[in-house]
Amino acid sequence: MTFKTIGRHAARTGGSAARFSGRVALRTLRAATDEATPDVPIPPPGKAVELPGRGTTHVLDIPGPTPDAPTLLLMHGIATTGALTWFTVLDDLSKRYRVVTFDQRWHGRGIRSADFLIDDCADDAAAVLDVLGIDKAIVIGYSMGGASAQVMWQRHPERVAGLMLCSTSSHWEGHLGERVFFQTLRILNAGLLSAAADKVRVHAENATPAEELALAGLRDWALSELKLTSLWAFPVVMAELGRFDSTGWIGDVDVPTGVLVTAKDHAIPTSRQRQLAEQIPDAIVRESPGGHVSLILDLERWKPLFLDMVDDVVELAADPALRNVR
Numbered sequence: 474m475t476f477k478t479i480g481r482h483a484a485r486t487g488g489s490a491a492r493f494s495g496r497v498a499l500r501t502l503r504a505a506t507d508e509a510t511p512d513v514p515i516p517p518p519g520k521a522v523e524l525p526g527r528g529t530t531h532v533l534d535i536p537g538p539t540p541d542a543p544t545l546l547l548m549h550g551i552a553t554t555g556a557l558t559w560f561t562v563l564d565d566l567s568k569r570y571r572v573v574t575f576d577q578r579w580h581g582r583g584i585r586s587a588d589f590l591i592d593d594c595a596d597d598a599a600a601v602l603d604v605l606g607i608d609k610a611i612v613i614g615y616s617m618g619g620a621s622a623q624v625m626w627q628r629h630p631e632r633v634a635g636l637m638l639c640s641t642s643s644h645w646e647g648h649l650g651e652r653v654f655f656q657t658l659r660i661l662n663a664g665l666l667s668a669a670a671d672k673v674r675v676h677a678e679n680a681t682p683a684e685e686l687a688l689a690g691l692r693d694w695a696l697s698e699l700k701l702t703s704l705w706a707f708p709v710v711m712a713e714l715g716r717f718d719s720t721g722w723i724g725d726v727d728v729p730t731g732v733l734v735t736a737k738d739h740a741i742p743t744s745r746q747r748q749l750a751e752q753i754p755d756a757i758v759r760e761s762p763g764g765h766v767s768l769i770l771d772l773e774r775w776k777p778l779f780l781d782m783v784d785d786v787v788e789l790a791a792d793p794a795l796r797n798v799r
Contacts, residue, residue: 548618655715
């Protein structure tokens with residue numbers, strides 16, 4: 474079984490966080506052979522970084538080709554880690570840019586807090602830039618990370634040189650079925666939040682050191698990264714995504730922005746991704762023909778679109794006059 478099979482299973486399970494990275498994903502990762510994995514290196518191990526007054530998270534900071542290379546801040550999707558979401562493009566990106574990613578709260582080796590809030594994730598991202606001495610970054614978000622990226626612009630616009638939003642939306646809760654689903658999660662979480670927070674904290678304490686994972690093969694590394702996020706985190710994170718809604722302010726975005734749509738997305742409706750693009754003034758919009766996890770399942774077609782869009786957003790951020798030309 475290959476990483477493409479992993480992608481198919483993940484794409485089918487976008488409607489429920491527990492199913493998104495549950496038993497099916499674990500089984501397929503265990504069955505994947507080393508020969509079937511993408512031909513990319515295992516990311517560097519990263520390190521624990523203390524964010525003053527906030528907690529400790531896990532940060533991967535890959536230098537660019539020159540000290541003054543633009544910085545990309547990558548925000549990961551639900552149930553994964555920074556490295557696991559972006560491992561297929563880290564090597565390509567670092568040839569041109571400084572690349573930073575970190576584990577968001579309740580994920581991987583991220584901060585363990587009493588609750589999970591997108592606002593906190595956005596503030597954590599700004600704090601990561603502070604600790605690393607970075608003034609501004611191009612903020613790139615995938616799926617849940619797209620929500621965090623949007624909120625980072627809203628709460629810390631002075632830190633965001635540009636935005637790139639991949640397979641994401643301005644809101645998760647829409648039709649009746651979704652409203653019932655998210656309302657049910659909120660009711661359940663009201664009584665289970667404290668227990669879930671404890672479970673997530675204990676789970677993190679038993680995590681395998683990042684340095685050890687970096688010595689494994691890519692398949693084993695990916696499996697171990699996936700298992701870093703506790704199943705108890707999923708309903709809490711999903712409920713928060715149900716509350717997220719940027720439709721009232723996303724049209725005010727005033728930095729170069731790219732929106733990469735996945736045309737056969739069954740996790741986040743393609744129509745909502747297109748609506749997001751339409752709401753952002755002068756957004757660069759491109760469509761990849763695959764599904765929600767095209768960064769694994771359809772990498773050959775998705776990656777060139779992604780890398781080209783990154784270059785375009787960086788170029789526009791460096792020279793605002795170009796925005797009036799396009």
